Amino acid sequence: MMAVLAPENHGLRLAVRYLVLILVAAIFVLPLLFMVMSSFKPDAQLLNDTSSLRAFLPVGDLTLENYREAFDRAPVRLFVLNSVLVTGVTVLLALIVCSLAAFAFVYMNWRGRDVVLSIILATLIVPFETIAIPLLLIVSKLPWIGLDGIETTWLNTYRVQIIPWIADGLTVFLFVQYFKDLPGELIEAARVEGASWVQIYWRVVMPLAGPVIATAAILKFLLMYNQYLWPLIVVQQEQYRPVMVGLQYFFQLDTAWGEIMAYLTMITVPVLAFYLVLQRAFIASIASQGVKG
Amino acid sequence: MASKLTQSNRAGWAFALPGFGLIAAFIILPFFFAFGLSLTDQRLVSPNATQFVGLENYRDMLGLGLVTLEPERDEAGEIVRDEDGLPQYPRVRTITRSDEYPQYSGMGEWFSWSSGDTVKVVLASDVVFWRALANTLLFVLIVAPVQAACALGLALLINQRLRGINVFRALYFMPVVVSIVVVSLLWRFIYDGRDGLLNSMLGFLSFGAFEGHDWLGDPATALPAIMAMSIWQAVGFHMVIWLAGLQTISPTLYEAADIEGASKWQRFRYVTWPGLRNTAVLILIVITMQAFALFAQIDVMTNGGPLDSTQTLVFQAVERGYGRQDISGGSTISVVLFLLVLTISLIQRWLTRERK
Amino acid sequence: MKRLLMTSAALTAFGGAAMAQTEISMWYHGAGNQVESDILNGIVSDFNESQSDWTVTVESFPQASYNDSVVAAALAGNLPCIMDVDGPVMPNWAWSGYMQPLSIDEGLIEDFLPGTLGMWDGELYSVGLWDAAVALYARESTLEELGLRRPTLEEPWTGEEFMAALDAARDSGNYEYALDLGMNDQGEWYPYAFLPFLWSHGGSLVDRETYASAEGALNGEAGIEFGEWWQMLFEEGYAPGTSEDPADQTRGFIEGDFAFQWNGNWRAVATMEEVDDVIFLPAPDFGAGNFIGGGSWQFGVSASCPNPEGANAFIEFALQDEYLAAFSDGIGLIPATSSAAAMTENYAEGGPLAVFFDLSNDQARLRPVTPGYVVQSEIFTKAMADIANGADVIDTLDAAVDEIESDIEANQGYGHE
The missing domain is CATH 3.40.190.10 (Periplasmic binding protein-like II)
Incomplete structure (x- = not known):
C-alpha cells in the first residue's frame, strides 16, 4: 500500500501508516465502544441509536442510572468477587500443576511418558459442552474432607468450580513447547552438580519461564472468567454464582438493555486490567516461543 | 533434551501425576462415560430403565441412502408436468414411510439434484446432523486459513517501529479479552437487518446506495456473518503469536536478502515465511481446535437457523442432550466429533511433520 | 380460606x-x-x-x-x-x-x-x-385510521378480517411492518404464542386424545393450511422474521413501527406508560375457535x-x-x-x-399435557422458524411429525395409557 507513494516523502508515508493503523483499530474497537457508550444511555435512546453512528458516541441524555439499577437487580460485587476468586485460584494452581507435568515430560525419562503425553494432548479436542453431564454426575457423588468434616457432594462450592479446571491439555502443551526450547545444558549441569529434580524445577527452570507463565495465565484467566454452563449446573446457591451466570439476571421478559450494557462493561473491566498488567510479559512470552533450543 | 542415560520413573510419575490425575478424573473419565452413554438409550430425564443398544445411535445418526425418483407418468406413459412444464415427482415421504423400503425408514431428504428426467435424492437418517457436520467443516476450512492469514497481516502491520505502536497492539487485542457470549450479543445489534449498525455504516459509506441486508436472516449470509465475527473476536490472539514468531527471525537474514537485492515479496517468501514455520503449525492447530468447538455464537445469535444454515456439531450435541433430553444422542455426536478432530489432527501432523 | x-x-x-x-x-x-x-x-x-x-x-x-x-x-x-x-x-x-x-x-x-x-x-x-395471557396489541387510533371494526371476545376478528386489517396497515404505508410476532425469541415463546394459531386453524401439535402420535394433527390439512398462512406472513412482508433484533421487538410497537403486536400481558403495563391509546384485542378466529395459550x-x-x-x-x-x-x-x-x-x-x-x-x-x-411436551415444544419451535424462513411447508411439518413420533417411541409412550 506504500508503493504508490514516493519513498522520499517521509511525512506523508508516516501519516498513511498511522491512518491504516487507526482504521484497523476502529474495526476492533467500535463494537466495544458501542457497549460502553450504550451503558450510559436510557433504553429508548440506546435502542434508537443502534440505527445510526450515534451508537458509538456519547450523545443524548447520559446517565449513570443503568449502573445504579444493575446493582439493584443483581449482587454485582458478589458475582465479580466469586469469579475473580475462582479464576485466580484456578490460574495459580494450573500454572503449578501443568508446569510440573510439562517438566516431567520434557526433562525426565520415565516409563509411560510418551503414552501419557499423547493422551493428554488428545484431550485437547474434547469440547467441554459434550462432557458436562457425565462430569456433573461424577462431582455430585464425590466426597470431600474439609474443615467441617466429611461432605458427600461437591455441588454448591467453590472447589467444584476450581478443581476440575486446574489441569488441561492446552496449558500442558504450552509449557512443553516452551521447556523444549530452553537450553538443555542448564539442566544437565544442575543434575551433575547433584541438584534434586524439585530444585531444578523451582530454581532453574521456573525462573526462566516467566513468558510462558504469562501466556498460560491469560488463556486460563479468559477461560475461567467466562465460565457459564458449568457453574450453571453445579451451583444452585446465589452465594457461589460467577459473573456469566449473573448475566442471566438481566434477561427478563422485559429486558433492560442499558443495564445489560452496564453489567457487561463492569464485568469486562477486571479482565482488561489483568491483561494490561501481563501484556508486556505476554508479548515477550510468545516472542520467545519461536526460539528453537 | 531429556537426560537419556538416567531413568527416573518415580520422580517422573510424581511430577506428572497431579496434572495427569486431574485430567484423567475430570476429562478422560467423563469422556468415557459419554462414550458409554452413546451405546445406550439413556434420556436426560426419564423414569424408564436404560437399555444397552450397541451402535444403534451411530447407525441412526450416520445412515445415508441414495434414491432415484422417476417422474410421475400418466396412463399413456407421458410425464406429468405442472404449469411451468416441470415434471412432477412422488414425495420422498412416500418412500421413507413405506413398508416396501425398510432400509429408508425414518430417513429424510438431505439434498437432491436432477439428472435428465429423474431426480437423485440423498437421504439421511439424521439430516440435521449431516448439515451440522457440513457447516462445521465449512467453518473450519474457511476460518482456519482466513483467520491465520488476517492475523499474520495484522502482525506484519504492527511489527513496525513507530511511536505508540504498543497502543495499537493493545487495541487490536481488545476483543480477545471480551467473552464470546458478550461479543455475540453485541453483534446481533450490528447485524440486524432492519436498522443494524453494519447496514447503516454501509449505507453511510456508499452514500445511501446500499439498501441494507438481513445478515443473520438470510441462509446465504448467516454462517459467513458468524465467521466474520468469530475471526474479529479471536484474530488478535493469533496476531500476537505471529508477532512473536516475526520477532525471532534474525535481522541478519534480512540484511543478507537486501544485499542480494531481493524484492519485498521475495523477502517475505524466502526469509519471513520459512522463519514462521513452527509458529504456523501452532496457530493452525489452535485455530482448528477452537473452530470445531463453535457453539456460543450459534446459541446466542441464530439457534442454528435460518434453515439449518448455522447448525454445528457442538450446538447439536447440546441441543439434543439438553433441549431434547436425548443425552445418548448428544453423546454420540461428541464421540463422532472427537474421532473426526483426532483424524484431522493426525493428518495435519503428518502433513506438517518435519521432513528429515 | x-x-x-x-x-x-x-x-x-x-x-x-x-x-x-x-x-x-x-x-x-x-x-x-x-x-x-x-x-x-x-x-x-x-x-x-x-x-x-x-x-x-x-x-x-x-x-x-x-x-x-x-x-x-x-x-x-x-x-x-x-x-x-x-x-x-x-x-x-x-x-x-x-x-x-x-x-x-x-x-x-x-x-x-x-x-x-x-x-x-x-x-x-x-x-x-x-x-x-397473550393479546393483539393495537392503538385505538390505528383502528380508526384504518377504518377497522374493534373486535370483542364475543365477536373476535375472523381470519379474513384479521388479514384485511394487516393489508390495511401495510397498504397505509405508515408502518414498517403490519404485525410483530416476536420471532427473535426462539424459546418457549413460540409454542406458547403460536400454537393458538394452529389450534384456531383446526390443527394440533399432537393427538390430544392419545398423545401417542402427531400424524394428521400437525401435518393434516388444517396444519398445512396453518403452515402456508404462517409462511405467507413473512414472505409477503407482513411481519419481521427470526433475525429481528431484540431492540426492535422491544421498541417497535411503542415507536409506531408496527401496527399490531402479538405480545404477552407482562409487557402491558410498560406499554401503557408510553402508548396512551393502546388496546388489547382477542386472538382472531380462523374457523376453529379463538385461543390463547394458558x-x-x-x-x-x-x-x-x-x-x-x-x-x-x-x-x-x-x-x-x-x-x-x-x-x-x-x-x-x-x-x-x-x-x-x-x-x-x-x-x-x-x-x-x-x-x-x-x-x-x-x-x-x-399446551399439550404430556411429558413429551418439552421435546415437542423444541420441535415445533424449529419447524415454525424454518417455515418462516421459507422451508417447504409440507416437508417441514412432516419432518416435525416424524421427529415427535420417534421421540415418543424412544420414551416408550411417555406413560400415557
Whole structure:
C-alpha cells in the first residue's frame, strides 16, 4: 500500500501508516465502544441509536442510572468477587500443576511418558459442552474432607468450580513447547552438580519461564472468567454464582438493555486490567516461543 | 533434551501425576462415560430403565441412502408436468414411510439434484446432523486459513517501529479479552437487518446506495456473518503469536536478502515465511481446535437457523442432550466429533511433520 | 380460606415452643426481578411468622436458565422441597419422578382460572398464583385510521378480517411492518404464542386424545393450511422474521413501527406508560375457535421432599387472594381468581387490563399435557422458524411429525395409557 507513494516523502508515508493503523483499530474497537457508550444511555435512546453512528458516541441524555439499577437487580460485587476468586485460584494452581507435568515430560525419562503425553494432548479436542453431564454426575457423588468434616457432594462450592479446571491439555502443551526450547545444558549441569529434580524445577527452570507463565495465565484467566454452563449446573446457591451466570439476571421478559450494557462493561473491566498488567510479559512470552533450543 | 542415560520413573510419575490425575478424573473419565452413554438409550430425564443398544445411535445418526425418483407418468406413459412444464415427482415421504423400503425408514431428504428426467435424492437418517457436520467443516476450512492469514497481516502491520505502536497492539487485542457470549450479543445489534449498525455504516459509506441486508436472516449470509465475527473476536490472539514468531527471525537474514537485492515479496517468501514455520503449525492447530468447538455464537445469535444454515456439531450435541433430553444422542455426536478432530489432527501432523 | 387461617392459628398455639422449626427449602425463578422477589419474600416471611413448625428458605434463580438448573439438580439428586415449575413442563417432571402430587384443600382452588391448575395423571401436581395471557396489541387510533371494526371476545376478528386489517396497515404505508410476532425469541415463546394459531386453524401439535402420535394433527390439512398462512406472513412482508433484533421487538410497537403486536400481558403495563391509546384485542378466529395459550409458573412439591406437609402448608398459605393480587399489581400478571382480580389495580372490573382476565378465562387452552411436551415444544419451535424462513411447508411439518413420533417411541409412550 506504500508503493504508490514516493519513498522520499517521509511525512506523508508516516501519516498513511498511522491512518491504516487507526482504521484497523476502529474495526476492533467500535463494537466495544458501542457497549460502553450504550451503558450510559436510557433504553429508548440506546435502542434508537443502534440505527445510526450515534451508537458509538456519547450523545443524548447520559446517565449513570443503568449502573445504579444493575446493582439493584443483581449482587454485582458478589458475582465479580466469586469469579475473580475462582479464576485466580484456578490460574495459580494450573500454572503449578501443568508446569510440573510439562517438566516431567520434557526433562525426565520415565516409563509411560510418551503414552501419557499423547493422551493428554488428545484431550485437547474434547469440547467441554459434550462432557458436562457425565462430569456433573461424577462431582455430585464425590466426597470431600474439609474443615467441617466429611461432605458427600461437591455441588454448591467453590472447589467444584476450581478443581476440575486446574489441569488441561492446552496449558500442558504450552509449557512443553516452551521447556523444549530452553537450553538443555542448564539442566544437565544442575543434575551433575547433584541438584534434586524439585530444585531444578523451582530454581532453574521456573525462573526462566516467566513468558510462558504469562501466556498460560491469560488463556486460563479468559477461560475461567467466562465460565457459564458449568457453574450453571453445579451451583444452585446465589452465594457461589460467577459473573456469566449473573448475566442471566438481566434477561427478563422485559429486558433492560442499558443495564445489560452496564453489567457487561463492569464485568469486562477486571479482565482488561489483568491483561494490561501481563501484556508486556505476554508479548515477550510468545516472542520467545519461536526460539528453537 | 531429556537426560537419556538416567531413568527416573518415580520422580517422573510424581511430577506428572497431579496434572495427569486431574485430567484423567475430570476429562478422560467423563469422556468415557459419554462414550458409554452413546451405546445406550439413556434420556436426560426419564423414569424408564436404560437399555444397552450397541451402535444403534451411530447407525441412526450416520445412515445415508441414495434414491432415484422417476417422474410421475400418466396412463399413456407421458410425464406429468405442472404449469411451468416441470415434471412432477412422488414425495420422498412416500418412500421413507413405506413398508416396501425398510432400509429408508425414518430417513429424510438431505439434498437432491436432477439428472435428465429423474431426480437423485440423498437421504439421511439424521439430516440435521449431516448439515451440522457440513457447516462445521465449512467453518473450519474457511476460518482456519482466513483467520491465520488476517492475523499474520495484522502482525506484519504492527511489527513496525513507530511511536505508540504498543497502543495499537493493545487495541487490536481488545476483543480477545471480551467473552464470546458478550461479543455475540453485541453483534446481533450490528447485524440486524432492519436498522443494524453494519447496514447503516454501509449505507453511510456508499452514500445511501446500499439498501441494507438481513445478515443473520438470510441462509446465504448467516454462517459467513458468524465467521466474520468469530475471526474479529479471536484474530488478535493469533496476531500476537505471529508477532512473536516475526520477532525471532534474525535481522541478519534480512540484511543478507537486501544485499542480494531481493524484492519485498521475495523477502517475505524466502526469509519471513520459512522463519514462521513452527509458529504456523501452532496457530493452525489452535485455530482448528477452537473452530470445531463453535457453539456460543450459534446459541446466542441464530439457534442454528435460518434453515439449518448455522447448525454445528457442538450446538447439536447440546441441543439434543439438553433441549431434547436425548443425552445418548448428544453423546454420540461428541464421540463422532472427537474421532473426526483426532483424524484431522493426525493428518495435519503428518502433513506438517518435519521432513528429515 | 377461613379454615386455613384457623388451622394455622391453631398450629401456632399448639406447636409453640414444643418443637424446633423444620427448614423447608424452596426454589423460585425470579432472580433479577426485584419486585417479584420482594413479594415472594413477603409471603415467605408471613408464612414463617404465622406458624412455628416450618421455616421456608428461598433460593432464587434467573428465569432464563431456571429449567436447566432444576434438571441438573435433579440429576445430581439435589432438589429442594418446594419448586417453581412452568405449567407445560410439569408433566415431564412429574412423570420423571421429580415431583409428588399436592395434598392441598381443594376448596381453596375452586375458583382458580383453569390455566393455573397443573394436572397430570388425574392428580393435581402444581398450582399457580397467576396466569399469563397473550393479546393483539393495537392503538385505538390505528383502528380508526384504518377504518377497522374493534373486535370483542364475543365477536373476535375472523381470519379474513384479521388479514384485511394487516393489508390495511401495510397498504397505509405508515408502518414498517403490519404485525410483530416476536420471532427473535426462539424459546418457549413460540409454542406458547403460536400454537393458538394452529389450534384456531383446526390443527394440533399432537393427538390430544392419545398423545401417542402427531400424524394428521400437525401435518393434516388444517396444519398445512396453518403452515402456508404462517409462511405467507413473512414472505409477503407482513411481519419481521427470526433475525429481528431484540431492540426492535422491544421498541417497535411503542415507536409506531408496527401496527399490531402479538405480545404477552407482562409487557402491558410498560406499554401503557408510553402508548396512551393502546388496546388489547382477542386472538382472531380462523374457523376453529379463538385461543390463547394458558399455563404459567406454578408451585409444586418435589418427590424427594422430606416434609411434604410443610411444603403443602406453604402452598396453601400462598394461595390467598391478597398475595395473588400483590403479584398481579407488582408484575402485571393475571390473578388466579376473580375475587383477587377485584382487588387489583389493572384487573378489577373496568381496569385497563380486565380484558386479559376474560381472555384467560374464555380463550386459554393448555399446551399439550404430556411429558413429551418439552421435546415437542423444541420441535415445533424449529419447524415454525424454518417455515418462516421459507422451508417447504409440507416437508417441514412432516419432518416435525416424524421427529415427535420417534421421540415418543424412544420414551416408550411417555406413560400415557
